[in-house]
Amino acid sequence: MSQFTQQVILGLLLGGVYVAVALGFSLVWGILNIVNLAHGALVIVGSYITWDLFTRWHVDPFLSLPIDALVLFVIGYALQRGVINRVIRAPLLFTFLLTFGINLIIVSLLLLIFTPDFRSVTPSYSGSGLHLGSVTIPYIRFGGLVVALLLAGALWTILNRTRIGAAILAVGADRDAAQLVGIDLRHMYALTFGIGAAFAGVAGGIISTFQSITPTAGDPYTLQAFAVVILGGLGRVSATVAGGLTFGLIEILGQSGPGPGYANAIAFVVLVIVLVVRPRGLLGRLA
């Protein structure tokens, strides 16, 4: 039983990482209708900032998260304002191609700057955890889950309790109408993408503490973010949280049940079932 409890806890902790990764992806997709294929690369940029601050000045990885967010916000804002805005009303394929290209450019830049060496952030408390009987909760992963939930709370507050959030949602609902009432579309697009990138950066910072990072390590996260958003549903913060935690649980429980080789298969079978039974995802809104 305690074995099962342990697996469930590990699944939720891993799910927290997926929540953090998917929040920004979901926002950009839901509001801008861009499936951002460079999302994983932005995550890894955040990882490298945390790693760089940690190795250079011994900045605690959790303290560097706001810096990740800030830098990535600027990068995201500039990318959208300068590049992606130009094709935002073009068919989906164009944004696909563009973000795919941006992904390649970011990865290549990271290769040039940081070389393909494997990096990892290992603070002194990386091995300690809370021991409850025979169940262990590693602090670092717990911290990751807490940060992910804080991010989700922050995003919900921004979207539902601020004027900017109202403007973002308005843009998502109807671009032309939003423009008619005086919302600066280009600024709003860039702001939304910037927030999405900032969340990706924070997710990257968390990831650097328990996994090794390389310039190409981001690709799987784009795929996972995609799966989480489909699973949870588009258009609600709570849907992303539900999708992320479910995906993490499936992955870890899959490892102990039929074997880790099947974890992804199970996750995607569940995904297909959800799509058949509830096409808008577990908690998603109808578009």
Next chain:
Amino acid sequence: MRREKLGILLALTAVLVTACGGASGGGTPTTGAAIVFGAAVSLTGAQSKEGGLTKQGYDLWLDWINQRGGIVVNGVKHPVQIKYEDDQSTPNLSATLVQKLITDEKAQFILGPYGSAATATDAIVAEKNGVPMVEANGAAQSIFSKGYKFTFGVLSPANKYLTGVLDMAATLSPKPTTIAMLTANDNFSVEVAKAVEEYAPTKGFQVIFTKQYPAAAPEVSGLISQAARLNPDIVMNSGHLAESIAINKGAKQLGLNAKIFAYSVGPSTPDFIKALGPDANYVFDGSQWTPQVKYKPSFYLSVSDYVKAYKTKYSTTDDPDYHVAESTAACLAFQKAIENAGSLDATKVRDALAGLDVMTFFGQIKFDSRGINTFKPMVVEQIQNGAHYTVFPADVANGKPQYPTPSWSSR
């Protein structure tokens, strides 16, 4: 008339010069056309690190041989060129590029890519074109089970990777008995694990936990928490660098304490120590080669000169890891085989490779009937205080195994 005399004089001089050249030709060979080698290595993508190390190994030899004027074939020195392509860590692309190297870039010989998967696909192309390939980074025996005649591997095969650790563990006291094995599901890693599972009982060990995970999946915490419950004496991973780092971190986070942690690939690279810091200490790995081995090479550099040459060329303080050394060894096999064949003919060089038996800084290079170098042993390394020490077998070792590994809480 004067002009004619001058012409005769010039002709005479030319003959004389040629004659002199011919006379001294026994000592200094004349220069022939360049020999073109082709290599499709991973310079971008998931294996760009290992691919980069492979290229370093090739280039190290390239500099050395061209400083000497090239490979000597029948008294003629042929300078060497290596044409590179980037396979982007994609095995299928690797095969396409090898074909391109052979047809478009006129590569006469192929140096292997990085990784068993890419090597397996490249071997098909080499065989089809009848172009010899010597590879240094594909240890899966399955590559050689298809009866190919043109592919040779200088490295010890996959089944030897972790069995050396078991040989060493059998000599330790108190003797560890139980093994937990985490295996990536690619063909190389599975071969490594199978060999351990077959070999362990013969040395008095018991494999109590064995699970496969998808290769390149760095999320293994579920597996580690399962293994931790069984309290194994030995934790083994047969996988890759990213996973070995994740497993080591996970073991610490989830309190998996074993007397021996041994990973097939990863700890030998400087990245492993840099990424994990002091947590990398006590970890064992099976290694193709270490900078401490004591082989007496019959040509090329000695082990210590090789390490020196590496550090100078790449202006680094890091020792070359075994990926670099084995890649250089592939070049050495080609060089010796071409010299022995006295020809650049593909089939003759292939036959010379099949009959090759030389001692190099990397160890003995000699191929069995399948093309695998089963004659070179693997060594066991351990990370002690942030540095690599060769700890087994004792006759090539420069340190003693630190055993047992202290628990995470008492470090």
